[in-house]
Amino acid sequence: AQKVTQAQTEISVVEKEDVTLDCVYETRDTTYYLFWYKQPPSGELVFLIRRNSFDEQNEISGRYSWNFQKSTSSFNFTITASQVVDSAVYFCALSEAGTGTASKLTFGTGTRLQVTL
């Protein structure tokens, strides 16, 4: 069974601080996909990144970066120089490759990030 753990329930930082959101996953599959979604106060789910299990390269997109480590089953997300607009709930999610058809996303419980001035 697949499982995603986001141990940090809530994080508060002051603007311009760097912050890392942790994600640990469990799966028996060798092929799987990891995701991060942002949920702002308006409620929609905004896709941030997808990473497959064969690609352990870290990725940077502007102020966002992701550190994927299979050895520790972690897929952490760092926001550099945080801004008030980054305030949201962030969800990590896992999808197993299954039998070639799309399979469900299993979400973590989310980390609420509060960025203050």
Next chain:
Amino acid sequence: EPEVTQTPSHQVTQMGQEVILRCVPISNHLYFYWYRQILGQKVEFLVSFYNNEISEKSEIFDDQFSVERPDGSNFTLKIRSTKLEDSAMYFCASSGTRPSYNEQFFGPGTRLTVL
């Protein structure tokens, strides 16, 4: 940019009533999903749908729930007799063909309130 749309954005209903939540997936997508998020909790998978049939469903998706793709563009979730605990945000998602079939695009959600 193509997007998933959902209607209504907010639905209020009385306990025991039937509700139908509607979604229009991205037009060339083949896989469709419903997820639920009870207020303040995580997003939970309900059901996936492919080739006009359910691919997978969770234990939440009991006999009170059904899905349908009635006309080739809409994808609906019906709850036959709503309960108070069905109050939640319901998200529709869709994904395309290989190799992107695991990239699910979410709609803005329908907030269902059962009184």
